[in-house]
Amino acid sequence: MCLAIPGKLLEVFEENGLKMGNIDFAGSVSKACLEYVPEIEIGQYTIVHAGFALSVLNEEEAKNSFDAWDDLIDRANAEGIEMDKLERPD
């Protein structure tokens, strides 16, 4: 019941007095209630659980994660750690 992947908001509409939207999850579109993310705009990504959008994906923070991981690779290279050669348990 927990859909862990973010979906992209395609359109917004009203149903029985609730703000709803159609959301694209990697190609399959489903309907979700948007009442808990009133600020969401079309084209933004959101996390949906049991038919309710709960959070809007923060693109800045997503980029920060990648920057931090790039940093990790650069640092390892600078320190001369040849990561690829580390022992792997079998």
Place this chain on the structure above:
Amino acid sequence: MKYLDEFRDPVVAKKILDEIHVVTTQPWVIMEICGGQTHSIIRNGIDQVLPKEIELVHGPGCPVCVTPLEIIDRAIEIAGRPDVIFTSFGDMLRVPGSHKDLFMVRSEGGDVRTVFSPLESLKIARENPDKEVVFFAVGFETTAPGNAMAIAQAAKEGLTNFSELVSHVLVPPAMEALLSSPSNRVQGYLAAGHVCTVMGWDEYDPIAKKYEVPIVITGFEPMDVLDGILHTVKQLEAGTYKVENRYARIVEQGGNQAAQALIKDVFEIANRKWRGIGEIPASGFKIRKKYASYDAELKFSVGDIRTEEPEACISGVILQGLKKPHDCPAFGKECTPQNPLGATMVSSEGACAAYYKYQRILDK
């Protein structure tokens, strides 16, 4: 798919894994709370490529797994009534009760329907005014906003033929119960990202301090899980125990305030029994008095139900991180996803089902 494939990049994942190998100097036991993360770890074989010093134990964060047997039996009794349309998330239909599951109720003529959202259940109630429509409201903090909204909406519309059978559990009290148990082995937690989406993470600070365990909030993609493990190990090695949010693209410190407000309006904190674990004080939600007419337990007096767990099943100790699925003698023999003896074999978020699906039968 944007914001998905980037978090599954094998090159970056390997770099994070390499860094874990660099920083690990001694044995550590880390628990991932969330069943979705358990599934990701087993599916991606993350547990098999970590340094051998690091043991991942699988937590109780699978709603299907921890819903107590009594509640399943109550659901089965209500669903069997001729005037009832019983609606539920699909996973719950196969959870074994004492004598049968909801699928059997359906094959015996009960009107049991699968829905993806409690709002679908409301729709069924609008369309069937002569029937009682009951929604099986299970889950953690992630499903509570929707289940609260369905009740609030039913009240707003004046629907009188809708109710919820509620079995809501909360993650932080369970984390605390595990840490305070004398048999606890957990030294660090990966906190469930989407639970924090709703509730934020202020509740975790006192737990991290009191039990001196690092708590790292993370997501479900392989890179998220690896990154969460890396930052937990870094803290363990340094002897620190802070709450760290490594899932900031989705989780904000305060959580979703609108969701919290409606949850608080509809539900109040209650003691809850967890299947396999037992009662944990203040570990769940029940419906508030002002919404009592939407409480299926009150609407259908289901009376005293005597429950019987199958003797062979050790899912309770698995949910506490004390044993692994392949320690169970029934695993993969009497107990399979086609014929589950315990709830942890039903949902894909259950540790037994994940181990079975990804063939961890022979790994010891």
